[in-house]
Amino acid sequence: MAGIDYVELNTLKDFYALMAASREVRARAVAAVLAGESIDPDIPTSLANVLASLEGVPEEGGRKRLALDRGRTIGLDMGYEIDETRKDLFYLEEGEETFLEMLSDYHPGFDEFVAGGRELLGGADLRCLVTDRDGTVNNYCARYLTSIQSVYNAVFLSRFARKVESPVILTSAPLDGLVAISVNPEGAFHYAASKGRECLDRAGRLRRLAIPPEKQAAMDRLNEELARLTERPEYEKFTLIGSGLQFKFGQSTVARQDINTSIDPAESESFLAVLESLVAGLDPDARNFRMEDTGLDVEIILTVEAEGEGLKDFDKGDGVKFLDDELGLNLAGGACLVCGDTGSDVPMLEAALTRSPDARAIFVTRNNDLRERVAGLTGSALVVPEPDMLVTILGTL
Ligand SMILES: [Mg+2]
Numbered sequence: 582m583a584g585i586d587y588v589e590l591n592t593l594k595d596f597y598a599l600m601a602a603s604r605e606v607r608a609r610a611v612a613a614v615l616a617g618e619s620i621d622p623d624i625p626t627s628l629a630n631v632l633a634s635l636e637g638v639p640e641e642g643g644r645k646r647l648a649l650d651r652g653r654t655i656g657l658d659m660g661y662e663i664d665e666t667r668k669d670l671f672y673l674e675e676g677e678e679t680f681l682e683m684l685s686d687y688h689p690g691f692d693e694f695v696a697g698g699r700e701l702l703g704g705a706d707l708r709c710l711v712t713d714r715d716g717t718v719n720n721y722c723a724r725y726l727t728s729i730q731s732v733y734n735a736v737f738l739s740r741f742a743r744k745v746e747s748p749v750i751l752t753s754a755p756l757d758g759l760v761a762i763s764v765n766p767e768g769a770f771h772y773a774a775s776k777g778r779e780c781l782d783r784a785g786r787l788r789r790l791a792i793p794p795e796k797q798a799a800m801d802r803l804n805e806e807l808a809r810l811t812e813r814p815e816y817e818k819f820t821l822i823g824s825g826l827q828f829k830f831g832q833s834t835v836a837r838q839d840i841n842t843s844i845d846p847a848e849s850e851s852f853l854a855v856l857e858s859l860v861a862g863l864d865p866d867a868r869n870f871r872m873e874d875t876g877l878d879v880e881i882i883l884t885v886e887a888e889g890e891g892l893k894d895f896d897k898g899d900g901v902k903f904l905d906d907e908l909g910l911n912l913a914g915g916a917c918l919v920c921g922d923t924g925s926d927v928p929m930l931e932a933a934l935t936r937s938p939d940a941r942a943i944f945v946t947r948n949n950d951l952r953e954r955v956a957g958l959t960g961s962a963l964v965v966p967e968p969d970m971l972v973t974i975l976g977t978l
Pocket of ligand 1: 716
């Protein structure tokens, strides 16, 4: 199989292509590690070339600069891509034990948090795992499509997945692209996306929560308008930062800012106002859509008719209930583990607690309000500050 050579990255497209190629190499490494086989020597060579290529991109004001198209350039934070490649090289060359020592040296409290996780999960006969991806079991990346899962991460998660009947990764991101950035062996996880409204199950079957035709028609019109709006030169930049423009199943996301504040705050605010008036125009009685603004992303979510609750926006708790029925997670039948890193993941835990006799939680956050919210729901919860800690708990249980 072809390895990866050093490339001079000039355009954003070059960068995306290199990261996509690194997925194939990483997947081979994961397969070998999980099978207990030795690693093809071209794999570390390829990853070293990926690292050198990324590091070789010229930096300006702390950002890597690449060409966008004729005459325009964009400044990017490549921290995730560079760090994870470095860690993968270290993992493959030095072995797991030394790698874990490195993580422990790097993150204060690492050993204590990992021990806490073992205590929480040790002895539990876990039937299922439902976990968010970004910021929870995957380190944060500035862009979804280049957030290629790292080798050590896939090895640790897949090892845990083998121990439970139903391992589910549940993200609010679209299904489109999720498999392309994942390095876990095929069939290791159910991949649920769009907050659980759509799922590629372990057997490769696509499952979707039906959306009533009139609601889908409203969604299609919204997406057409969003596409038209963001084609305008003054708004095009919003498709190129952070989450960009994402059409999900039952939900669309438009970035109005990224974690580096690449957009002038006043411009970001006025773009939000433009989006609000677009949605108000399409849905004057607020029957079809709810808007959620995270400050970075604007989510426009199709409402659902919930029993006894009237119209509400679909959350990840609704996703868990749908998947429990659709995939036969059998939450009612035993213990489960729910993992997340933001307030939007809390409904997953709430849903699991209503159905499972023994739901446990590990959240990754430094936010005290979120910590208290989780602790208020169950005593069987642990909060850790870093995704790598959670991944290590799962991988070394
Ligand atoms: Mg997250």
